[in-house]
Amino acid sequence: MTARLRSRSLRTRLLVFITVVLVCVCAAMALTTVFAQRAYLLGNLDDRVGDAAERGVGGAALHPELTRDLTFLNETGQPAGMLAARLDAEGNILSAAVVGQDTPPHSLTTAQTTALKGITPDGSTHTRTLPGLGTYRVTALDASGIRVLAGLPMDDVLDTIGGLVEVEIGVAAVGLTVAGCVCAVVIRRQLRPLGRVAATAVEVSHAPLGRGQVTGLTRVPERDTDSGSEAGQVGAALNRMIDHVEASLAERQRSEEQVRRSEERMRRFLADASHELRTPLASIAGYAELMNRGTDRIEPGLAWRRVNAESARMRSLVEDLLLLARLDEGRPLQPSEVDMAALVAEAVWDARAAGAGHQWQLELALDEPVLVLGDETRLHQVVANLLANARIHTPPGTTVTATVEATPASCVIRVRDDGPGIPADLLPTVFERFTRADTSRTRAGVLEGGSGLGLAIVSAITTAHGGHIDVQSAPGRTEFTIALPATRLPAADPADAAARPRPASV
Structure with a gap:
């Protein structure tokens, strides 16, 4: 109006x-x-x-x-x-x-x-x-x-x-009347686009820009944005302003949504961390109480072993939480040139010693050493966590294969197993903290299965090194893929390349 x-x-x-x-x-x-x-x-x-x-x-x-x-x-x-x-x-x-x-x-x-x-x-x-x-x-x-x-x-x-004078007055009156009518029609027609532009501006001003989802704001019709007229220029400028406002509001809503999700994750993280720490603390307190009473219901040696085990579990959980906190804060790593083939081979040997009931294989599809600039200890933890995840969540006899490949720009590490796979409802959140599979998929129960931070640490360390991680899973095949930026490699001697071994099994 x-x-x-x-x-x-x-x-x-x-x-x-x-x-x-x-x-x-x-x-x-x-x-x-x-x-x-x-x-x-x-x-x-x-x-x-x-x-x-x-x-x-x-x-x-x-x-x-x-x-x-x-x-x-x-x-x-x-x-x-x-x-x-x-x-x-x-x-x-x-x-x-x-x-x-x-x-x-x-x-x-x-x-x-x-x-x-x-x-x-x-x-x-x-x-x-x-x-x-x-x-x-x-x-x-x-x-x-x-x-x-x-x-x-x-x-x-x-x-x-x-x-x-009378004739001129009459002619002027008629002429002015006709000219006035023509001008009124022309002005009305020329200002009609401006009226539509003003109506659009009023409609946008009534939109609830301060709350709710702001999308699909009214735009000036395309016919009223012709740059050949002043009204069209105003309409085009108004459309650009509305686009900018809509983009800014959408960005603000995305930021608010990210903050809300971050707060939810933090609350869930604290709740899970409290729960994880409360379990070993309760066990330690219980065994300590039994030992203080001097009861015959439990041997002191067994009680001390359980206290030490729960203490180690709690220490491991706290160290994992501290590691994630440091990575979230962006604290610098200790970079050095790391030979990923040797690092993965060492991690596979360690996993074989820990899980003798599995079949472990190592494939090195390399023509020359592949070097990555990163923290060797953390990169070893990444591979070890992936291998431990495969060992814990697959039954004995499962074949676990670790592969190292090199591309012109990156080093690709794959950990593949032929176990039962990751449930579809768990797959989108598999890299989130305190995410656990069902105990039906866990070979040794919850205590053996860990705290649910292993894959979260893998993702955080990989991101800190400038890489990315992906997972694909189906019954009979689960594969984690890590891509890390590789350093420039020296030119290889053809004779050395021919003499270097091809994919191997361990």
Whole structure:
């Protein structure tokens, strides 16, 4: 409603302005025409008055001794309404008469004669109003002492000018009306896009920008964004502003969502950490209480072994949490050139010693040593955690294969097993902290299965080294893939490459 009122107000102001301009233009043209026509008609009348005065002087010159003679008015061809007078040396009127319509000339009255006083015989023209006769254009001439005054009525000139003014007023009124209507239609049509732009702006201003999901804000129609017009430029600018506002709000909402999720993860992390720490603490407290009571229900050696085991478990959990905290803070690692083939081979030998019931294989698809710039201890922990994850969550007899491959830009490590696979509902969160598989998939139960931080540590260490990790799982095949940026390798000797062993099993 406000946009409509503003648009209407703008149209009204433009229409008033254009109307005023048109009125001024028409008035200037009318005045110019009237004054030009009046000057032309008066000039023509003055010429006729001068001719009449000259004829009067010529007629009076025939009888110079007759100072009051006006017989020349009786000559044929004198126009009706023409007046003439004889003047003395002081300019006083001696006699004056006017030619009637189809009647002989008759003398002027005293009042009419008085209106003609003060006209000097110098040939200049004057305008005088005579009672009962109207307005006249008069002049007086002096030829060798013969002074004659002549005049012609201005009624025709005044009527012509008056008619011209009336015609121009009528034409101007009609023209202004038509022009006003045309301007109103044109202005309304030209401002219609601006009205739609204003309506769009009002609709956007009513959107709940401060809350909720802000998408799909109204845009100015494409037809109203033509850069060839001012209204189109405004519409295009408004659309760009709306795009910017929508993008900013979406970014703010994403940030708020990330903060909310981060807070949820932190709360869940603290709750899980508290739970994980509470279990070994409860066990330690229970065994300590039994030993303090000196009961025969448990051997002291067994109690101390359980206390030591729970203490080790709690220490491992705290160390894992501290490691994740350091990685989250972005603390620098201790980089050095690490031979990943040797590191993976060592980790496989360690896993074989810990899980003799599994089949362990190592494949090195390399033509030359592959070096990675990183923290050797942490990278070894990554591979060891992946191998331990495969050992813990697969049954005996499962084949676990570790592969090292080299590409021009990265070192790729794969850990593959042919176990039962990761449940589909667990796969999206497998790298989150305190994520555990069902005990049905855990060979040795929850205590043996760990705290659920192993894969989270793998992901955090890999990210800290500038790499990425991925997992694909299906029944019978689970494969973790790690890609780490490799350092520039020295050119290999063809003889060494030919002599280097190919994929091997351990």
